[in-house]
Amino acid sequence: MIHLKHDVQKVTAAGAIKHLRFQPSPLARIISSLIAGAFILNVGVASAADDVKTETISVANPTSNAASADKPAKETDKNKADKAKPVVLSTITVRSRNRVEKLQDVPLSVSVVSGQELDRLQATDISAITQRLANISWNQGNQRTSSLSIRGIGKQGQTEAQDPPVGLIVDGVNYAYNALASSYDFADIETVEVARGPQGTLLGKNASIGVINVTTKRPSFKPDSSYSVTLGQWDTVQGRFAVGGPVIDDLLAWRGNLTVSKGAGDIVNAYNTDQTYTNKERVSGRVQFLLTPTEDFSARLEGDIQPRSSETTNRREIKTQTPQSYADGTPVNLNTDAQTRLERRWFSQDPQYTYRDNYLDGGFGGNTVTSDSQRGLVTGSNGATLDLNWNFGQYRLTSITAYKDYHFNAVNDEGTPFDIHRNSGGFFNDYKQVSEEIRFSSPTGEFVDYQTGLFFLKVHNDALYQRVWGNDAGAWFASPTPYTSLDANGNGRYLLQNSLAGLSMAFNSPAGQQKIVNESEAVFGQANWHFTEDLTLTTGLRFTHENRQNLASSFIRDQGNAPELNPVSVNNVQLGGFDSALYKAAVKDANGVVITPASGGALTGTNSVEQLSLADKVANKYYGVAIAGAPGSTYASLTAAQQIQVAHAKALRQAQIGVLFNETELEKFEETQPSWVLSPSYKINKNITTYLALQHGEKAGISQATNGISNKVKAEKTDAYEIGLKSTLLDNSLVFNIALFRMDITDYQQSSQIVDLYTTAQNANGLTSYTNATANIPEVRSQGMEIDSIYNGIEHLSLRFAGAYTDAKYVEFTNAAQPNEFGNLQASQPYRDVSGEQLPGAAKVTFNIGADYRLPVWNDKEFHASLNTLYTGKYNSDNNLSSYGWIPAAYSTDFSIGIGNRKGTFDVNLVVKNLFDDDTPRTKTWNLYTPAVPRWIGVTFSGKI
Known part of the structure; x- marks a missing residue:
């Protein structure tokens, strides 16, 4: 195994890497290893001799032998369709390897959406983007805890040491942390693709469920500049600007883009009415340079910055009254419920704030919360990429060196105006990743064509879980007997207040502080075997050596007012x-x-x-x-x-x-994991292709602690089976693709109920205690059908349909945690069997319908309207499958209408999100829910300069 040594010390304000040193084996040794791997393993992937000056790598796996352009960096722009022209369905493409390939030749379930489609409806964040693609969803959380799901798989509690099940690639760089996807707007986008099923034999980092690939617009030698300004409800202002062109003709080109998004939220903090949930406060910029000194070499340098800013994502929730009884009718013990606590003398002295009028149901008006200490979540990111490409005849050598960091800081409140928690639990993360990818590609047109490569990734994630108590914390957390005793006189109240006031901890959840180091080293290859012009077999193989280490501790950071206690x-x-x-x-x-x-x-x-x-x-x-x-x-x-x-x-x-423990080196996870693909495809005729795909992928295990005791999680393994048909019908006016799939996952990584060795030992009463922690679920299965379709047979109108039926279930899960409505059974029945139950977040039926109408008017003008409707069937939003967690089926529609000139120099567009004001909650549990975002209306002015 070839090891990658690196040292990342600092990223400058411009996002450039400083002191980033790679020491790989000599280049000749790498090349010889790649070539040897291709022939010895008989694996690889086809790659045309296209110049990657304008094309980027996709996770898709096409088998087409389409010829490449000679100089795409200088000629690509003239091939771009004018806004007024209809979609040419026969040339729908994915950006694959080092060339652009026809979507219909890809023997996998793949969806593609263009940046132009996303812009029309202001679909700039990852949540909005996934609403335009089939069988993929964004699981609501904050900037750290949100996650992507494909085929109903992927909704899970976030742990810092865990790989995301759905990979994300942006401009050839693999993001190895969920949070990198959720904190900024995607701008200046060329295309977004999603490939379903295990990935990794073609390029980049392996992913066990699927991959999203985002490609931004690249530098060109043709001058280009565009702008977009949006004004809307809730004080919304969004601005986007992109510019590029030659610096030195035929030698150096550049492109830069700047995005600013600001606005208030729909829910107001009654404690500070200038604070709303969820506000937008995002600024990001990207600059790229393309150097083409010869026809056979190109270099692209990219830097991106998202300055630190804060958004009030947490506490956008409406509290409801806790049920009075459990599922079996047993009364709920409300001694520690907010209702009981707020009725205590300590808190009821303030008649302006009550449980029923302010705490419940969004207070007066139904859209307020009250938080004295809640702060916006602070996030920020920097990145740099160096993309080098050499052509050796018709062979291609590519190197992508990248750095990415991410900062996250959460200061949360318990949701009252009292000084209970100055931080009720929030992570402070500093994440850094550095990666190197080297690929070697063969020419196409022969019996076999291939691509093979090496991938290296090292991640450092220092995660601190903060908790800080305030002056009212003692009165809030004391159980009834201690509270009554201490609140009886001034001396007791002094003790009650001081007991917790000012106490600050690196709190055990799942550790107070984690120093995580994850390393991945991989060799991969994929080959297309062309037995006839119509029959192709794609084979791929990957071996990834994973090394996951973690130093964990939990400790007091500040003793506060009463260390003597x-x-x-x-x-x-x-x-x-x-x-x-x-x-x-x-x-x-x-x-x-x-x-x-x-x-x-x-x-x-x-x-x-x-x-x-x-x-x-x-x-x-x-x-x-x-x-x-x-x-x-x-x-x-x-x-x-x-x-x-x-x-x-x-x-x-x-x-x-709670639990304290000194810094402990946890049991590391270290394995070499295989991935593979076997996919025959057959062209029945020029318009119909069938394929079969067999895929295997693995996700690394986790090095973690549970109450200070090492609790390693095993690798997650996925076997996927897919049979599909891709067709172009009705005189090339209809693309209709359908796939049947099944995914069997063993040792699925998810939170579950496990024995709490620490608490069991502490209690020493002969009874076993339990706690929730990330563990391995024996078996999960997802199966169903996916459809992707585009119709362009009606003049001026383009229609898109993407839908899926997904049956995602636990095949075996016998130790699931009890949901709240069974809380009274926790002592006697700590587990429940949910085998056969639908996975959380997995709706059985989902689809989206998109329409784009463009009509030339008044000689040089164009009237246009766009619509996208997302349907999500019934699903359970609670990770423990509470009966209170069911979300009913719902539709959400975005709409825009406008007019502009056909040259594209000016356009005005009315944009409406959630047109019919659907109010279906996003998540629910037994005493709170996350409300839908109400209808929003804005106007966008855009054009080319």
Whole structure:
């Protein structure tokens, strides 16, 4: 295995890499390895001798032998269709390997949407983009927790050490972290493709479920500039500008684009009405340079920046009343419910904020939340890419060197105006990845053509999970008995407030701090065997060596107001507190007469002199007792009731601290994982192609901790089977593609209920405790049908249909966590069997219909209208499949109408998102939901300069 050494120290403000050093094996050795791999393994992929000056790599796998242009960097622009011309269905393409290939020749389920289509309806973020493609969805979360699903697979709780199941490639760079997809707008797009099923034998990083490939517009030697300005509801302002052309004719070209998106959200924070959910605050820029010193060499340098900015994604939720009973009719214990807590004297003193009028159902007006400490999620990213291409006759050698980083910082609130949590739990992430890809491609036209290569990736992700408590936290988190005791007098209230105020932790979820290092090294190849002009067999093979390491810890960052109330230790982590007896409730007889009074807080005989002195300081600080006599005697002078109050405060603090553990090197995951594809295709005639695809892919396991104990997750393995037909009918006016698929996944990575070894040992009561953690689900299956179709047989009108029927189920999952409505069974029945149940987030029927109408008017003008309707069938949005999590089937329609001149220099467009104001929630659980975004109207002015 060839190893890639690197050192990433700094990215400048311009996004360029500084001190990024690669030390691969000598180039000659690499080339010889590639060629040897191609012939020894008989794997590879066809690649024309096209110049990649304007073309980028796709995850699709075509078998066409279409000839390439000689100088696409200088001639591509003249081949672009004018806006007014109808779509030519016979030339719908995917950007594959080093050339553009016909979509109909790709022996896989692949969808393509153009950047022009996305622009017409302001589909600029990943959520809007996926609404234009078949059988792919965006699972709602924040910028870190959102995820992509293909064929119903992929909705899962985010862990920092885990690979995304659906890969994302942007301009040839593989993003190895879900969050990189969700924090910015995609602008200046040429095409977006989605390839379904395991990927990786052709290029880049392996992906077990599928890949999205985004290609931006490339530098050209033809001058080009365009603009777009949008003004809309909720103070929305969006601006996009792109410009490019020659710097030195026939030698150096460039392209740059700038995107700005600002706007308010539809839900208002009543505590600070200038804060809305979810606001838009996005700025990004990209600059590319293309160098073509000879006909056989090109170099493209790209830098991109998304400056840090904040968006209020979290807490865009509406709370509902907690059900009064569990599923079996057992009353719900509401002692720790928000209703009970807000009715306590501590909080009910403020008559302006109540549970029913403000906390529930969006408050007055139904669209407000109240959060005193909620901050926008801060994200930012920088990247740089160097894309080098050499032609050796009709052979091609490509090198893509890339760097990408990402910053994430969440400061969350529990959702009240009180000082309970100054941060109720939020990640602070600094993510960096560096990659190198080398590909060697053969010419086409022979019996076999191939592509083979090497891929290297190293990821550093330092993740800190922050939690900070405020002055009201003690009164909020105390259970009824401690709260009543401590709220009885001023001394107790002082203890109650100080017990948690200012405490700041790297909190255990799943660790307080993780230092993650993931490394991937791969060799891959794919070949097309042309047995006849009509019969082709595509074979591919990949081996990826995965090494996943993690250093984890959980610790107190700031002791806050009351370090003196710490326990002696937690999990052998010394905290410096004194040892005292736990609280014991009073014992009463059958008539309610106290037999043994309540007790707690008395000093034990195991305390040192320092600990006894600390106890004396507690007596002095909270009860004003002067310190005198032998160490410990001042504390011992407290009354029994006072010592019980101290015991309650200490227990409250210890409960909130939870699990601590020193930095631990977790068990690493290290394996060499295979991927392969076998796909015969047969052209029945020039308009109809059939194919069969057999694919295998694997996703790396995870190095993780559960309560400080190493809990390695095994690799996830996918076997996919697909049979499809691709056709061009009705005199080339209709493209109709259909595929039947099945995906069998073993050891599916998802949150599940596991034995909690730490808590079981701590309780020492003979009972087994359980917790949720990422684990392996034995078997999952997704099967169904996908359709992609475009019709252009009506003058001036283009229609698109993409739909799927997907049956995605747990085949075997016997230890699923109990949902909230079965919470009363947690102790006696910690698991439930959901084998045969539909996966969360997986609707059985989904489709989208798109229409684009363009009519020439008034000689040089063009009237146009576009529409896209997405239908999503019923699905369960709750990861634990709660009966409260079902989302009903719903439609969402985006529409635009406008007019412009046919030269494209000016266009005005009215854009309406969610035209019919569908209010179907995005997610639901038993006491909150995420509402739909209401109808939005804006006007876009755009054109070429």
